[in-house]
């Protein structure tokens with residue numbers, strides 16, 4: 001069924017047509033997609049890390065600028081096999097600005113156990129996630145944790161009400177234009193969309209928390225998803241980046257838990273039986289959803305817990321064992337707890353896959369299957385299964401069907417379309433000019449918050465170190481960094497302490513960071529969907545954003561068959 005619930009609106013056209021700067025004659029647009037939706041550049045594999053040797057040479061200078069030694073950065077860790085020993089690695093710490101440099105003395109670093117065991121794992125180590133997404137996630141969540149406990153205990157979540165409610169990005173001038181996006185609802189007997197939060201039959205607790213969050217009216221995905229979920233239906237929801245999908249599932253779930261309160265069960269040996277299990281592909285996104293769940297259930301009796309890799313298992317385990325209504329987790333750490341009989345699915349009422357297309361692709365599918373087919377998992381007809389993403393390729397939609405029961409499909413706008421509030425600019429830049437072009441771009445946008453995406457972890461290090469050396473306040477985040485470092489880097493960027501964050505795809509999906517002015521694709525991503533997610537870190541909730549993508553026609557298009565140098569590490573996706 002098509003649900004054109006606002007007949008006065010046409011389908012919204014992008015605010016910005018992509019701008020292509022310099023010679024663009026070699027740019028070969030895939031006819032199947034429209035660039036205006038942020039889709040359509042050809043698939044390619046980019047050769048990378050060309051200046052790595054320079055980085056090696058220059059590394060001492062970064063180490064010399066080390067300061068308090070708080071957050072060491074270790075380089076040897078992504079090895080396959082042999083390189084994975086600690087001794088031979090070059091420790092090259094930075095968290096920029098001369099603040100947090102590792103002193104290069106491997107033995108002196110905190111958390112050395114974590115990193116020490118983290119190396120030499122790489123591809124094929126445990127084979128839990130073939131694509132190695134999230135870096136350390138692949139490895140430390142079971143095997144490595146068992147061998148040597150990770151010691152990092154993240155800061156306790158805040159209890160301060162103002163801080164809890166401060167995470168929302170203020171909606172921008174184009175927020176009302178969301179209502180002009182066509183919505184398609186497919187499936188049997190969809191309930192009517194709501195028009196306002198006040199008329200959605202939400203409990204007062206929930207309504208108050210919505211108001212405290214500064215939400216005045218629901219976004220289109222919320223208008224549809226809230227009644228669908230409150231009516232007990234399964235849902236696959238697609239809507240553009242930054243359009244409020246998290247609240248679209250959290251609000252009705254929390255409302256249902258409060259409406260129909262069920263006893264919190266903790267089985268023998270502290271085996272928690274969460275009523276809601278939410279899984280997401282990265283640790284930082286998991287933390288973010290956890291904080292959002294705390295926000296929307298603030299003041300209620302609901303208990304929310306989180307589980308993600310790179311952190312001390314016992315700490316999280318103890319929290320979980322006290323019982324939780326909602327457990328937000330990365331799949332690896334979730335299964336770690338399930339395998340240890342610390343979590344079971346006997347009491348599950350809702351299962352949510354956030355970034356569902358990612359969760360159902362080859363890398364994560366085995367762990368999703370393991371969860372859904374687990375002997376303790378309640379029957380498909382007795383739980384609600386919800387899936388959300390901005391992108392949802394059709395083949396993955398088909399795969400998803402097996403986990404869903406008589407579900408509704410809601411598509412706000414074009415499935416996989418880029419945010420219409422992001423201005424897309426392409427710069428033709430030859431490989432050797434990329435660094436200078438980036439520096440220039442940063443200088444020209446002094447004071448703006450810039451998120452730079454690169455393809456490999458190695459390049460993330462290199463670019464971050466290079467910018468740091470130029471006194472440009474920079475953090476980096478990727479799968480080879482310790483969890484403490486990752487959280488610190490994100491915190492520095494969010495708080496405005498550092499204006500630049502260099503990231504691999506680990507930061508491409510879901511992260512909701514205020515005031516990201518520009519996203520730079522220093523290296524183009526390998527897929528259109530990843531491009532859509534990356535540029536979606538800006539231009540959120542009706543705010544305008546800008547994405548600048550560097551492309552080298554030789555490298556990106558003419559040499560589309562060029563593979564990553566096998567001498568490097570082709571598994572360095574994140």
Ligand SMILES: Nc1ncnc2c1ncn2[C@@H]1O[C@H](COP(=O)(O)OP(=O)(O)OP(=O)(O)O)[C@@H](O)[C@H]1O
Pocket residue numbers: 167168169170171214215216217218219222239240241242243244245246247389390509510511512536537540541
């Ligand atoms: N109804 C609303 N009114 C105002 N702000 C909202 C509303 N709903 C959500 N937001 C805010 O919009 C921002 C983006 O929401 P969210 O992170 O859920 O987007 P998303 O659709 O999940 O994006 P992505 O696809 O990138 O994961 C958040 O800061 C959230 O607090």
